[in-house]
Amino acid sequence: MNGPSSLQDDPTTNPIRKRRGLRAALESKKPQRQPFDEYRRFVKDHYDGFAGKLTHVTGIITLHAVLAGRVFRPEAFDVRGAKRILDAGCGNGRHTRNILRWADRDAFITAFDLSQSMLRRARRQLKNNPRVSHLAADVTRLPYADAAFDCVVCCWMLEHLPDPAPGLRELARVLQPGGKLLLMVTEDTVTGAVCSRVWHCRTYNRQELMRVCEECGLEWHRPLYFTGIHRVFKLGGIIVELVKKGPVS
Numbered sequence: 001m002n003g004p005s006s007l008q009d010d011p012t013t014n015p016i017r018k019r020r021g022l023r024a025a026l027e028s029k030k031p032q033r034q035p036f037d038e039y040r041r042f043v044k045d046h047y048d049g050f051a052g053k054l055t056h057v058t059g060i061i062t063l064h065a066v067l068a069g070r071v072f073r074p075e076a077f078d079v080r081g082a083k084r085i086l087d088a089g090c091g092n093g094r095h096t097r098n099i100l101r102w103a104d105r106d107a108f109i110t111a112f113d114l115s116q117s118m119l120r121r122a123r124r125q126l127k128n129n130p131r132v133s134h135l136a137a138d139v140t141r142l143p144y145a146d147a148a149f150d151c152v153v154c155c156w157m158l159e160h161l162p163d164p165a166p167g168l169r170e171l172a173r174v175l176q177p178g179g180k181l182l183l184m185v186t187e188d189t190v191t192g193a194v195c196s197r198v199w200h201c202r203t204y205n206r207q208e209l210m211r212v213c214e215e216c217g218l219e220w221h222r223p224l225y226f227t228g229i230h231r232v233f234k235l236g237g238i239i240v241e242l243v244k245k246g247p248v249s
């Protein structure tokens, strides 16, 4: 289950390499150009360094921090009722804060990230809140038991996997059947391709991602948008609520 699957290894089935045109030309090829272990080391160093420091500022300038916060309102992705929540690739902790704002008082949040520096930033932001625990981990090899969580949040992290399947399978494994997962990823638009250049990541095609999610046991429950304008003009990336398939106990 760990590491890239055959989808990435076989260049003839690689979704990025099959694309053509401006978006494909603009999109970063870094995730595809080196073995996964090497690329993951690069990503870790990237966020351990200056890029990681920038995430706070870019979140404010691009309005992403505020807009993403809207997705956590109860009428959008409702975290109320969940007691064991996972923030996957938590970065500087901004979504952990969003979760804490709406979650039940007795909910506990587990957050992990590849980068120790990002984890330090997250702990600082959250003032070492006792309702949150942080751990360094890679999404393709999670140190958690099956069905350990009833809710998972994974924002702008999956684009750092050349092949999403190993990460999605792990997130599905640690989520209990019937549990929900909020996924935000960069879409294969022109703006998405520009973002991929800046952050050295890939983008996703909505149909392709939907198919991989289904294959990993995650039902594409409903798309979400930052605002009505984003919904009409299909802006802001792919934001979706997924539900883990399987018998609910």
Ligand SMILES: C[S@@+](CC[C@H](N)C(=O)[O-])C[C@H]1O[C@@H](n2cnc3c(N)ncnc32)[C@H](O)[C@@H]1O
Pocket (backbone or CB within 6 Å): 040, 043, 044, 047, 055, 088, 089, 090, 091, 092, 093, 094, 095, 112, 113, 114, 115, 118, 137, 138, 139, 140, 154, 155, 156, 157, 160, 161
């Ligand atoms: C663009 S930041 C997003 C952070 C946060 N989720 C947010 O939306 O503000 C991407 C984060 O994913 C982390 N990351 C990248 N690849 C990862 C992996 N394989 N496992 C765990 N975390 C990873 C990076 O270290 C970085 O903190």
